[in-house]
Amino acid sequence: MTWNRRHLLTLEELSVAEIEQIHTVATAFKKVLGRSVKKIPALRGKTIVNLFLEPSTRTRMAFDMAAKRLSADVISFDAASSSTTKGETLRDTAENIAALGADMIVIRHNCAGSPLYLSNILDIPVINAGDGSHEHPTQGLLDTFTMRERLGPDLRGRRVVILGDILFSRVARSNIHALVKFGADLTLCGPSTLVPRSLEGLGVKVSHDLRSALADAEVVMLLRIQHERQTATMFPSLGEYTSMFGLNSTRASWLSPKAIIMHPGPINRGVEIDSDLADGDRSVILDQVTNGIAVRMACLFLCAGGNPASVTAGE
Ligand code: CP
Numbered sequence: 001m002t003w004n005r006r007h008l009l010t011l012e013e014l015s016v017a018e019i020e021q022i023h024t025v026a027t028a029f030k031k032v033l034g035r036s037v038k039k040i041p042a043l044r045g046k047t048i049v050n051l052f053l054e055p056s057t058r059t060r061m062a063f064d065m066a067a068k069r070l071s072a073d074v075i076s077f078d079a080a081s082s083s084t085t086k087g088e089t090l091r092d093t094a095e096n097i098a099a100l101g102a103d104m105i106v107i108r109h110n111c112a113g114s115p116l117y118l119s120n121i122l123d124i125p126v127i128n129a130g131d132g133s134h135e136h137p138t139q140g141l142l143d144t145f146t147m148r149e150r151l152g153p154d155l156r157g158r159r160v161v162i163l164g165d166i167l168f169s170r171v172a173r174s175n176i177h178a179l180v181k182f183g184a185d186l187t188l189c190g191p192s193t194l195v196p197r198s199l200e201g202l203g204v205k206v207s208h209d210l211r212s213a214l215a216d217a218e219v220v221m222l223l224r225i226q227h228e229r230q231t232a233t234m235f236p237s238l239g240e241y242t243s244m245f246g247l248n249s250t251r252a253s254w255l256s257p258k259a260i261i262m263h264p265g266p267i268n269r270g271v272e273i274d275s276d277l278a279d280g281d282r283s284v285i286l287d288q289v290t291n292g293i294a295v296r297m298a299c300l301f302l303c304a305g306g307n308p309a310s311v312t313a314g315e
Contacts, residue, residue, distance in 0.1 A: 161188075
């Protein structure tokens with residue numbers, strides 16, 4: 001198939017074929033990252049601006065590295081020293097960045113829909129790097145890429161559990177859209193205040209019973225509690241959350257013996273996951289981070305109009 005999107009805004013709108021195409025291109029780029037010279041000239045002469053208006057470690061650095069590996073020029077917007085502190089709007093900021101000659105904008109913002117908004121007013125591709133509690137499509141792409149790498153390409157019927165603060169999680173929402181499209185057997189688990197039954201409408205199971213949710217699961221993805229997005233008290237205390245839903249070695253023994261443990265980061269060690277599991281043999285948390293570079297290279301390359309056939313011959 002041929003990629004024909006300019007923007008990457010959500011996983012909700014992508015087809016399985018489009019997700020698979022991103023993964024195929026990412027597989028080719030992952031091989032490039034394993035060479036001694038980790039760089040190709042695919043986006044030479046292009047300028048990519050990382051417009052991050054919320055904190056980030058992994059996503060911003062992975063987009064930065066991905067653009068550099070494709071030979072693009074990269075400018076990272078520093079929100080704290082920018083004119084947004086003087087009241088400049090998102091629209092004015094983005095239009096000025098485009099007027100300065102940017103060829104693509106990668107945006108992270110606390111308002112759901114802000115990437116869509118920019119895609120409607122700018123003439124350049126817009127990539128969503130996380131918008132409020134809505135979506136984090138490149139995280140969902142790198143997570144499913146990592147699952148397919150570990151479990152095999154066909155995720156149909158594979159038992160996946162996402163555990164934690166689902167309600168406020170853009171990572172959960174993007175993964176739910178991708179995993180439902182792939183036909184995975186997906187269960188969302190956590191306290192009823194953070195995992196409401198209404199989520200079953202997305203085509204997933206909802207469980208508030210950790211033992212039955214984890215039983216024989218092949219993947220467990222932990223999510224941190226998103227205090228910054230919660231406007232009410234969703235559970236009595238962090239200690240109580242950990243005692244009910246934190247992943248420890250006893251609870252991990254309920255998983256399938258070959259199960260993998262995932263987390264998008266940042267981790268709150270000792271809250272949603274014990275350190276021995278985060279750092280243990282079954283953890284693929286740092287593989288997720290590494291895969292994030294190749295997956296984001298694929299997203300930048302395709303949205304810039306790159307020809308997938310030029311990099312995937314032999315995949
Ligand atoms: N997973 C993720 O989005 O991490 P950052 O917030 O550090 O980018």
